[in-house]
Amino acid sequence: MKYGITGASGTLGRLTTDALLKRVSASDVVLITRDPSKLADSPAEVRAGDFSAPETLDFSGIDRLLIISLDTVGTRVEHQKVAIKAAVAAGVQRIAYTSIPSPSHNNPAFVVPDHRETELALITSGAHWTILRNAIYTEMYLGSAPAAIASGTLVTNTGDGRAVNVSRADCAEAAAAVLAGDEHDDRIYDITGSEPIDSEGLAALYSELSGKPVAVVALDDDAWVAAMTEHGMHEGMARAFASFGEATRRGYAGIVSSAVEDLTGHAPRSLRDVLAPGLSG
Numbered sequence: 591m592k593y594g595i596t597g598a599s600g601t602l603g604r605l606t607t608d609a610l611l612k613r614v615s616a617s618d619v620v621l622i623t624r625d626p627s628k629l630a631d632s633p634a635e636v637r638a639g640d641f642s643a644p645e646t647l648d649f650s651g652i653d654r655l656l657i658i659s660l661d662t663v664g665t666r667v668e669h670q671k672v673a674i675k676a677a678v679a680a681g682v683q684r685i686a687y688t689s690i691p692s693p694s695h696n697n698p699a700f701v702v703p704d705h706r707e708t709e710l711a712l713i714t715s716g717a718h719w720t721i722l723r724n725a726i727y728t729e730m731y732l733g734s735a736p737a738a739i740a741s742g743t744l745v746t747n748t749g750d751g752r753a754v755n756v757s758r759a760d761c762a763e764a765a766a767a768v769l770a771g772d773e774h775d776d777r778i779y780d781i782t783g784s785e786p787i788d789s790e791g792l793a794a795l796y797s798e799l800s801g802k803p804v805a806v807v808a809l810d811d812d813a814w815v816a817a818m819t820e821h822g823m824h825e826g827m828a829r830a831f832a833s834f835g836e837a838t839r840r841g842y843a844g845i846v847s848s849a850v851e852d853l854t855g856h857a858p859r860s861l862r863d864v865l866a867p868g869l870s871g
Contacts (some may be wrong), residue, residue, distance in 0.1 A: 592651050593769045594620040594682070596639065596673065596709050597658035605658065605762035613770040620652055641669035649680035655768050659708070663701055663830075670708045684718040684775060686768055688761070689845065690721045691780050694843040699754035699837040700830040718775040723827040725835070726843070728755040729791075735869055737798045744793040745807045747767045747797070747814035747835035750785035751828040753843040757859040760850045767853040769844040781846035781859045795861060798870050811836060 597603045598621035610619060611634070619634035629636045639647045640677060640804040649655060655677050660666035670687075671778040677685050690699070693706040702823050712719045736742040768774045775838060787795070787805045809817060811832045818828035837843050 591653050592620060593623060594649060594652035594655040595658070595769075596622045596641075596656065598636075599623040599625060600658065600764075602658055602758055605758055606658075606827045607768035609763045610769055611763040611821070613729060613766055614728075618685060619659060622647075624647075628830050632644055639675045641666075644672050644676060647745075649677045649682055651682065651683050652677070654684045655682045655688070656765055657688070659773055661704065663704060665868070667704050667707045667711075670704075671711045672814065674708075674717075678715050678717045678849045678858045682717055685712060685715065686720040686722060686765065687712050688765070689721050689723045691782065691845045692837075693723070694753055694842075696840075697837055697842045698833050698840070699842065700833040702837075715765045719740070720774045720776075721778045722761070722765055722768065723778065723780045724761045725754050725756040725780070725845070728859070728861055730785065731755070731861075731865055734866070735796055738793070738804055739796055739802055739869070742803055742805060744789060744796065744804055744809045744813065745809060746789045746816055747809050747832055747839075748789050748810065749810050749835075749839040750788060751835075751838035751841065751843065752788045752791075753838045754782045756781055756783045756848050756850065757864045760854070760858045763854045764850055771853075771864055779849040780845050781849055782845055782847045783850075783861065784846060785861055786844050787861065788844060795865065796869065799862070799866055807841070 595603055598607055616633035621629055621634050621636045623629055624640045626636045626638050637648050637819040657673055689705040689709055693702045701713055709721055761781050791803040793806045815832050816829040819825045
């Protein structure tokens with residue numbers, strides 16, 4: 591059995607590789623990346639591959655493949671379809687894909703259409719498939735929390751909505767379990783943490799970890815976008831991020847699943863455990 595991982599030099603790709611190598615032999619792992627030099631020290635086989643250049647995609651000999659979604663939101667669907675088609679042509683038996691929870695037409699989060707269309711392409715590809723609907727990474731808070739702590743205000747448009755996040759490490763371990771396991775054909779897993787949290791709870795956690803008071807400032811979408819652009823964020827990006835707040839208010843970010851524990855044998859890492867090393871005062 592040969593196992594392949596695309597995007598293998600990225601953060602999730604590296605974590606998934608480490609988790610997979612605890613389950614299978616390095617000689618059975620193939621890592622695909624646009625820049626093989628970044629994986630020069632890997633004990634696994636490394637192949638160059640670029641979704642935007644189909645002729646570079648070599649999935650030969652791979653039985654199970656993980657396609658880690660590209661970060662080029664809005665333009666990635668066709669490239670991901672190319673990768674799926676190349677994998678099917680190469681005889682890959684099962685293809686896993688990293689998606690997002692609740693990729694329905696009603697979910698306003700701006701990343702949803704890409705994932706929904708890629709899921710449909712995978713399900714109708716002719717190969718067996720596994721869809722890993724990863725919640726938003728807990729580590730994303732490490733980018734925004736310092737500003738909230740420094741200013742003493744968590745500016746949000748999530749209203750009373752609650753969100754469930756998940757650590758990248760848990761996503762990686764779940765993906766490795768799916769690749770190495772035999773019971774995952776044509777299955778969808780919501781890969782989430784176990785702690786729904788609203789803005790008040792998040793502000794309280796920031797306060798606890800930093801030792802500094804953090805209060806919630808609740809805004810509507812337009813006011814939130816205006817506040818972000820006033821502080822230097824491009825308006826298009828601000829509106830894109832605002833869509834996550836709307837999705838949270840409407841309940842699309844609050845799914846709780848037992849899949850991490852079911853797949854890995856351990857409970858998902860807590861918000862506190864993930865955030866404490868970076869936020870503790």
